[in-house]
Amino acid sequence: MVRFLHTADWQVGMKAARFGEAGKRVREERLIAGRRVIEAARQREVDFIIVAGDLFEDNAVDRTLLQQTADILASASCTVFVIPGNHDPLVPGSVWEHRCWETLSKVIILKENAPFAAPGCTLFPCPLREKQSGENPTNWIRAEPNGTTLIGIAHGSVEGATIGEWDHPIPRNAATRSGLDYLALGHWHSMGTFEDAAGASRMAYSGTHEPTSFGERDSGNALLVEISCAGAVPVITTLPTGRLNWISRTEKIYASGDLEALGRQIDILPNPETTLLDLSLSGLMSPSDREELDRITELAKARFLWAWIDSTGMAPAPEDDSWVEALPPGLLREVAIRVKLSEAEPEVKVRALLDLFSIVEETRL
Known part of the structure; x- marks a missing residue:
């Protein structure tokens, strides 16, 4: 059994300039909701946490805010795996080069398109290296059965989904095509699952942990994902984490x-x-x-x-x-x-x- 928490799109550092004095509260709530995600993981005794991109609003985020976010992740009782998204891509001078990450043993930034061994599973991360691209970030994944649960992590636009920012296209059958038991997605701020030909939901957007704007549907959540063994259908449970x-x-x-x-x-x-x-x-x-x-x-x-x-x-x-x-x-x-x-x-x-x-x-x- 593999049990983990899937979250994404924290967008820490978002400006919220439209909201005047209330903007400060909107920004603060993103950190507070982050702490609720960590607490939810602790209560459910998960094996690890996945952050599927856009932890930060951009690579120019204030370094004090960066450190606060890193400290929140480090407070988890389990390992936290993070991939860079399109808002915080892996580029020279990015937030991922800050020295704080070097001192956090339980927070792992996945920077390579390469399999990574995690508790009871193998991760297939797809870190982004540019803000926009017409390339499918999951193209490299060719997961072969190895006795562990196979989990992908990607950030992009699933074909057919209604997403404002359309880039880094991901096929609707990406999980099964790549041989994955589950594909954890980020980029879409509303929670959404995608069924395969057999009716199993093997890929999902967690949505943002705290709503970011008007019109978002089913945002303000994290997903608890439980997979009993390699090849088993994931059991996905929505956990509310937002407050606004x-x-x-x-x-x-x-x-x-x-x-x-x-x-x-x-x-x-x-x-x-x-x-x-x-x-x-x-x-x-x-x-x-x-x-x-x-x-x-x-x-x-x-x-x-x-x-x-x-x-x-x-x-x-x-x-x-x-x-x-x-x-x-x-x-x-x-x-x-x-x-x-x-x-x-x-x-x-x-x-x-x-x-x-x-x-x-x-x-x-």
Whole structure:
């Protein structure tokens, strides 16, 4: 029996610049989640841990952060095997040349395309030496039965998978074609398994241990992999390791009261202190809805770790004259009337009316 933990794409050092002050918390959570991975391995008494690439965001990561990451890995109760990925490829001056790795007996950076003996198994690592490539990193593997469990480690894009960064292509049948019992994959931030012709899952993405962005599916996990003997079907168990919740929602506002209902939904979302909310609104609204929209925006920004509400898709109803009537008599109202009667594109007219109303609202503050 071989039991190990498969993780990947820690992306330690990711900038998270979009999130302002919350960016620091987002970056810190990557290290905290790393400690949870190590603790999960200890609790399950695994034989070793595999990190299938992109431990770091890039090779320019701060050396203090590099040392912190190395210390987390070194705290494991078992050996940790790491391959360089496309974000941290094995190039001159890379993070893998730092002297900290030389002093860590239980953390092994696999730098060669060559079989490596591990407890109860043989590893076939595929370290990357460049950020982008059209070459299949598993091409070199020709695993022959040797009485041990045969495990590959690769980082790249499985054919047919929906991945933002498409490079280092890996065939969907790479595990069976290479003679492997299991192929541990990195690069895709969402967890995913791939079945062979017999219906067995012999290759899988663990996904990132802590979500990195909106839209990721089944991220924030590590995989516990158990293989009873050479040739046996792997038993894969998902272990949650992430903490941050990335919620992306698109809401259509149809009628008066919809914004109030949305505000109530936002108010009861759980775990606001660990939630990042990206909300996009579209539809029609009246001048009276502006106050409710402002209230929702203030509520979200005060309640959640980070929140962004995009209301550029909201527009005045074409037949609604209350936008003009709500403006005070004078120049702004005259301009609004001219805009409404003009032959400009509807989108231009809507944006202009909203801007005029915003000017009035700002002068009242």
